[in-house]
Amino acid sequence: MSNVTRLRHVLPMSPDINKAIADLDSAIARAVDAAKTAGLPQGLVVSLLHGHAHAQTHQMVTV
Incomplete structure (x- = not known):
């Protein structure tokens, strides 16, 4: 995780x-x-956002 920048720094x-x-x-x-x-269920919106956040976190810690 040496490529992660902590904003506080x-x-x-x-x-x-x-x-x-x-x-x-x-x-x-x-x-x-x-x-x-458009009528998307709130749970679907949340799950999509969570999925993207998870994928970005995975990419950040493995690259």
Whole structure:
């Protein structure tokens, strides 16, 4: 896991990183809102988000 960056060690974060975080957060919120509007069950939305989080965590610790 030597390629993992702990955010507390790089604070304060650059404006580019802050913008990327804000953009990611708003994109996720818009996608969740769109899924709910389309009638997807909340459990399915949560399970998809959890699956992506799990896959990204696995990639982070194995690469």
